[in-house]
Amino acid sequence: MSKSYDPRMHSAEHILNQTMVRMFNKGRSFSAHIEKKKSKCDYHFDRNLTSEEIEKIQSVVNEVISQDLSVKEEFLSRKFAEEIFNLERLPEDAGDKIRIIKIGGYDSCPCSGVHVSSTKEIGEFKIISTDFDNSVLRVRFKLVEN
Ligand SMILES: [Zn+2]
Secondary structure, three states, X not given: OOOOOOHHHHHHHHHHHHHHHHHHOOOOOOEEEOOOXXXXXXXXXXXXXXXXXXHHHHHHHHHHHHOOOEEEEEEEEHHHHHHHOOXXXXXXXHOOEEEEEEEOOOEEEEOXXXXXXXXXXXXXXXXXXXXXXXXXXXXXXXXXXX
């Protein structure tokens, strides 16, 4: 695990991705840089977000965090997992037992990273900025310590 790896930021990424899927149905981020101070997620998209949408995403993510949902792991066989999830972003050597991270009933996603044990540990989620270029929406965000 690199020094800048932050389980809080990374867990927030899961919640942000599920929120983007629910609001826009364009999938989870295809590329992300997650660091302690600030992070960014890139999405295949068709335009930039409006300020109302940014507010809405923030309030949904913070609502999920404030519910203090438990973060749990579960293992599925690859055959079963690939029927439900997109496994493209998992490393090739992930093996035949695929680890699924569940954030309460809000999100499930295959992942080999390190997460918080419940969402309140994440703190407050804040979008710093968004921009849109060449069919890619980039969302930059940070966490405010509680
Ligand atoms: Zn993860």
